[in-house]
């Protein structure tokens with residue numbers, strides 16, 4: 178492909194990958210590494226768009242689940258190869274899910290059950306996850322998402338915070354980023 182054609186392709190088809198300059202990575206928090214705001218960040222700011230690698234469910238179950246990488250995976254809907262062009266097949270099969278590796282800073286957001294200030298949204302077509310602030314953030318705050326109720330580790334906030342009564346309510350906060 179000539180340089181001009183390549184430039185044209187980037188302009189027309191390229192997906193902008195945004196990263197906010199107002200974030201820093203801190204290495205030694207009680208949750209391990211974490212992302213913090215280095216400046217005030219307004220609500221609904223796109224912080225990061227992370228490409229993902231969707232894993233085959235069998236590989237995920239038999240291999241990745243036994244590794245440290247499992248703690249970095251996001252749930253992802255799974256369409257078996259070949260089914261994309263035969264939607265009628267889907268009506269006879271239960272929906273299937275797998276997990277995806279999130280590249281970039283997306284894998285560095287820690288969990289907060291009560292104080293998540295970042296929402297995330299899957300783009301199934303383009304295999305991306307977009308992270309957006311749910312409210313105004315002050316410099317110095319940690320940027321946290323919610324991993325949901327089933328954690329694979331002990332939540333270090335748990336002793337300080339009672340668990341939420343209603344996870345449905347939290348889920349609807351995350352859904353606001355649509």
Ligand SMILES: C[S@@+](CC[C@H](N)C(=O)[O-])C[C@H]1O[C@@H](n2cnc3c(N)ncnc32)[C@H](O)[C@@H]1O
Pocket residue numbers: 207208209210211248249250284285286287288289329330331332333334
């Ligand atoms: C997606 S990674 C986040 C980045 C991670 N802190 C690191 O240093 O690589 C998820 C891991 O972070 C840690 N983590 C995230 N939220 C936590 C929390 N609320 N309490 C304790 N550990 C947490 C756990 O070790 C978890 O397996």
